[in-house]
Amino acid sequence: MLEFNNSTPLTLGVELELMIVNRRDYNLTRGSDDLLLLIDRQPHGYDIKPEITQSMIEIGTAIHTHCSEMLQELQAIRQLLTHNAEKLNLGLAGGGAHPFQHWSEQQIYPKARYQLVSELYGYLAKQFTVYGQHIHIGCPDGDSAIRLGHYLARYIPHFIALSASSPFYQGMDTRFQTSRLTSVNAFPLSGCMPCVENWAQFNDYFQDMAKLGIVASMKDFYWDIRPKPEYGTVEIRICDTPLDIVTPTLLAAYAQMLARQCMEQQWRDIDPAHYLTYSYNRFQACRFGFDGVLVNSSTGQQTSVQEDLLTTLNQLQQHATALGCEAELAALRARVLKRQSDSQWLRDVYQDSGSLSDVVRRQSNYWMHDQPD
């Protein structure tokens, strides 16, 4: 039986998975151990931990009610990481996937869980060297978490378009705005949560899967959105790690406003029919970003991701005011109007230099020093 630890509604936290690159050719490097050792020499109190392969590191914020506090914390973590990474001649970078690494060269972090994943999934585990942002939103109870999970599923293409930052993969331009999700799709337990209506039904589903020996914990689900009972949150896992330190807080603000809308409206329209177009819309956003075409499963109406996003942002004004994140809402609107995406920025850099090493070098400067050029 999974216990859902209730938390304060609409509180926020984010986790960012970051690339560790060498500063010679800007390929991924096995630097997580050295970096963590150095960081842990000084007391810091931040959540910084290894990830599945040794060229990844994950940072997590504390629980926040407002995105501006979250930004301050992220900046402090970045300062700590940057200072230590520079001592080790390592680069840190955002982005959903490294542009030219070869998955076969990656090494699984020596931790029991990751070794089990590697045993089970073989090469998929190494291909999972991709970098995402996870957003946690506090929920008062398990039933709310299930409702919020289903509610947010409709907005998944928005999060994809806003965060897309992995156009290059294994040395090629994939022509996708985000190629990262293709790696996630390969896992058998990826996609979306089953259409359960409340926490009790979710628990039954989990118990059935556990009895069949398919899962042992919630970590075995690689869904785009999943409840996180131990934190008392819903976790959005669809976003690429953005290239800068501000965008993660904008995405978190967007999730917070949507969650408030869901809770205020007491939304309960859980219907398997809504999921008819889930994968298609998700693909459209991955492939075309703001230019993707979304299909409404109820009305059959088609709109562009950009148009749908702008409409949604306009509807969120009152929630932005209530949550004190009007600046974030305005910043999001400006980005959507300009179709500003990290993927396009990466392509522009590549166009300019013709070198994927240069792309990662500038990616790294962007994340570590706020220097996009």
Next chain:
Amino acid sequence: MPHFPWQSIALNPLAAFGILLTLGVIGGHIANRMARLPAMTGYALIGLIIGPASLHILNEELLRAADLFVNLALGLALFESGRRVDLRWLRAERTLLLSTLAYCLLVFAALYTLLCYAGLNWQTSTTMAAIGMATSPIVILELMREERAEGQVSDRLATATALSSLLSLLAFAVSLGSAHLLQQHRTTDNLLTPAWLILGSSLLGLLAGVLAIALKRWLGHQRQHRTVLLFGLITLLVGLAVMLDTLPSLALLVFGLATRNLRGGESISEPDLLTGSHFFFVAFFVAAGAWLQPQALASHWALALAYLLLRSGIAMLFWFALAPANCLTRRRGLWLGLALNPLSGGSAMLLSMGSLALGTQASSATACLMAVLVISELAGPWLCRLALQQAGKLSKEY
């Protein structure tokens, strides 16, 4: 009686080079797979067996015909080694810079004292102590590639190797100047010789760096052209440095350093030059083995052994002591010190440059260095690989 070609058969340079490469690869494979030795030890052993000192399949003349490839290999390695010196990193991590400087000075002082104690005059001692400061870039880079070594030990090893080579060349140039002084050349010569060697080589390297970056910009996205361009510039630089009586090694190190640190040069060697240069490296190691003269051990084994042990001992103790300041555990510091063991394969060439200035002690110095090289070429790569393995920096599959 008719005369058939095979009755007076003699290898031409092409056939000799073919033998050098083919047997080298076979030797490397046997060393690696059967004896668990680094491939380059196998190349050197094969060279030793087929070279003038043993079976004499390759004589001095044929080996000189392979000099083009040997010099190119050395040039590529030195260029790539120079590219491992990231001045931005050294600004952020001054401890590494200062540690390497202190380490080199300590090795120099210790070797100088040993050699003087062994009866060599101060010019010869200075020259050989200068040579002993450097770790071989080609061995380090090739081992790191072969073993896919990554992490702090290998990063610091690559930087310390490049810096030690740089310092060694500077010290060598100065010691040549001082040797001139003893030979009672004019005072202007005493100043001009090291100045020309250092400044001329550095200027050549810097100019090559600026030219490479400008041409890279002009070539745009043509990656293959950029690679050929770099090969061309490296070859040209080796040739020019020899023509102008400067130090090719110093010029190439500065060339690599300039392209790494000047704006626009960061991605100049993409894809990595080393991955396409294995062919040259095999030739280099086989030729280096073939030039070895194991008979030098008979007369100089004790001094050679003391020279190498002192050098390794200082390196291990020094990096062990300074490990925490260099963001390493003590154990890793110890292995970093051992990994710095391989002596530069270009040492013999350097010493031959200085032989005139060393006068009567030149032959003694050459024999001593040869004895050192016989041990170092065969044991150095193995010790270095052992150190990298022990430092826990090699591939571990899970």
